[in-house]
Amino acid sequence: MTLKPPPLRNDCFALPAGVHWTPVDEALTLLQQRLHPVTSVETVPLAQAVGRVLAEPITALRSNPPQPNTAVDGYGFAGAMPAGEHVLPLADGRAAAGVATDAVVSKGQAIRVLTGAALPDGVDTVILEEDVTLGDGQIAFRGPLKQGANTRRAGEDVIAGQEILTAGRLLTPADLALCSATGVAEVAVHQRLRVAVLSTGDELVEPGDPAEPGQIYDANRVMLLSMIAQFGHTPVDLGKVRDNKSELAVRLTEAAAAADVILTSGGASAGDEDHVSSLLREAGAMQLWRLALKPGRPLALGLWEDVPVFGLPGNPVAALVCSLIFARPAMARLSGRDWPEAQGFDVAAAFEKRKKPGRREYLRARIRDGRVEVFGSEGSGRISGLSWAEGLVELDDGERHIKPGDLVRFLPFSGFAA
Numbered sequence: 001m002t003l004k005p006p007p008l009r010n011d012c013f014a015l016p017a018g019v020h021w022t023p024v025d026e027a028l029t030l031l032q033q034r035l036h037p038v039t040s041v042e043t044v045p046l047a048q049a050v051g052r053v054l055a056e057p058i059t060a061l062r063s064n065p066p067q068p069n070t071a072v073d074g075y076g077f078a079g080a081m082p083a084g085e086h087v088l089p090l091a092d093g094r095a096a097a098g099v100a101t102d103a104v105v106s107k108g109q110a111i112r113v114l115t116g117a118a119l120p121d122g123v124d125t126v127i128l129e130e131d132v133t134l135g136d137g138q139i140a141f142r143g144p145l146k147q148g149a150n151t152r153r154a155g156e157d158v159i160a161g162q163e164i165l166t167a168g169r170l171l172t173p174a175d176l177a178l179c180s181a182t183g184v185a186e187v188a189v190h191q192r193l194r195v196a197v198l199s200t201g202d203e204l205v206e207p208g209d210p211a212e213p214g215q216i217y218d219a220n221r222v223m224l225l226s227m228i229a230q231f232g233h234t235p236v237d238l239g240k241v242r243d244n245k246s247e248l249a250v251r252l253t254e255a256a257a258a259a260d261v262i263l264t265s266g267g268a269s270a271g272d273e274d275h276v277s278s279l280l281r282e283a284g285a286m287q288l289w290r291l292a293l294k295p296g297r298p299l300a301l302g303l304w305e306d307v308p309v310f311g312l313p314g315n316p317v318a319a320l321v322c323s324l325i326f327a328r329p330a331m332a333r334l335s336g337r338d339w340p341e342a343q344g345f346d347v348a349a350a351f352e353k354r355k356k357p358g359r360r361e362y363l364r365a366r367i368r369d370g371r372v373e374v375f376g377s378e379g380s381g382r383i384s385g386l387s388w389a390e391g392l393v394e395l396d397d398g399e400r401h402i403k404p405g406d407l408v409r410f411l412p413f414s415g416f417a418a
């Protein structure tokens with residue numbers, strides 16, 4: 001009997017006939033629908049709340065501003081002033097921020113006011129001090145001036161009782177200013193998501209250790225751990241494990257005890273040593289996703305002792321792309337956040353490329369001179385290209401011939417940060 005070789009494939013990403021490759025958007029929609037927050041909730045003071053995920057909506061306890069006040073240093077009086085020259089006598093005293101004033105300002109009088117001061121009774125309009133001549137207990141200025149000029153209405157920004165922030169929001173420094181201004185001193189937030197990272201593969205050695213022929217330094221773990229920290233989660237370093245099924249099972253169990261999510265890299269596809277997918281399959285809670293995606297085709301998703309596992313492909317470029325496109329929004333949702341959409345914009349291409357139909361592609365890219373250029377090689381092990389890149393070009397599932405000057409979607413890495 002003659003052994004017939006398989007037909008030659010010069011493109012390892014060609015889509016086999018009859019096999020269903022899950023489109024990226026379909027895969028993301030499934031994750032979005034099925035995942036929910038897994039972290040518990042604690043109350044923290046504002047000073048500890050930046051970068052945390054809000055667990056309950058926040059209502060303003062006080063209006064901002066709480067009372068009408070002046071927006072400038074100047075002189076306050078009642079009502080609009082028509083065009084022409086005006087001279088007003090000054091009332092005694094002045095209104096300054098934070099100081100209650102009992103000054104009485106009668107109709108036709110003005111009073112000295114300083115920025116932020118509550119408007120005294122009888123004052124609803126302010127003229128800027130630069131527009132005034134002062135002398136002899138009176139001020140002179142030119143109209144016209146509208147009623148309410150240079151003042152801020154009570155509650156013009158926020159009214160007490162109004163919802164100011166919704167649950168699921170990642171709190172920013174500005175959010176904390178808003179809370180504080182409206183009388184909110186502490187907030188209910190989710191505990192940080194703990195994310196364990198485990199590298200798999202007999203070939204892996206630690207950076208700094210001697211490497212034998214055939215061995216390579218573990219590049220994925222330090223990348224994934226630091227990315228998790230950038231996303232605002234707590235990284236848990238579980239080291240590396242050899243291509244040994246029982247050892248891997250023990251380490252996954254350790255990971256499940258220490259973390260809310262597990263990211264593994266390597267062993268995701270269906271080869272002889274691809275134990276991540278085979279263990280998850282045996283546990284009965286595994287989906288091997290064959291994604292219509294380049295790079296990052298195999299992604300093993302499963303549960304190990306009820307903890308979600310993202311079995312990322314071993315090739316570093318694929319591990320990074322899968323982390324940004326799938327693991328990041330999934331982890332955001334698990335951490336209590338709203339589902340974050342990748343932020344991108346259209347830029348003119350500085351390159352030419354013929355793209356095949358049927359899969360989404362991400363190219364390592366960066367913007368120079370207003371155009372987006374892509375890394376010279378699409379090889380999934382070319383780590384230098386990851387470091388060269390400042391973002392990804394996203395090419396949609398259809399066929400496309402991109403020519404220099406055509407618009408393509410650019411997703412800056414900064415848009416993926418927490």
Ligand SMILES: Nc1nc2c(c(=O)[nH]1)N[C@H]1C(S)=C(S)[C@@H](COP(=O)(O)OP(=O)(O)OC[C@H]3O[C@@H](n4cnc5c(N)ncnc54)[C@H](O)[C@@H]3O)O[C@H]1N2
Pocket residue numbers: 199200201203204216217218219220221265266267268269270271274296297298312313314315316318380381
């Ligand atoms: N017959 C087929 N072979 C492969 C296919 C396929 O469809 N049919 N897909 C290829 C693609 S695409 C990818 S991606 C990889 C994914 O495989 P695994 O997730 O099982 O990854 P490994 O085989 O363990 O490793 C792939 C590659 O990456 C290197 N690696 C692994 N971990 C690390 C690490 N922590 N730091 C640096 N480099 C790492 C590993 O040495 C391999 O070179 O499968 C293809 N094969």
Ligand code: MOO
Pocket residue numbers: 293294295296297298313315317318380
């Ligand atoms: O696409 Mo694999 O997922 O090249 O690295």
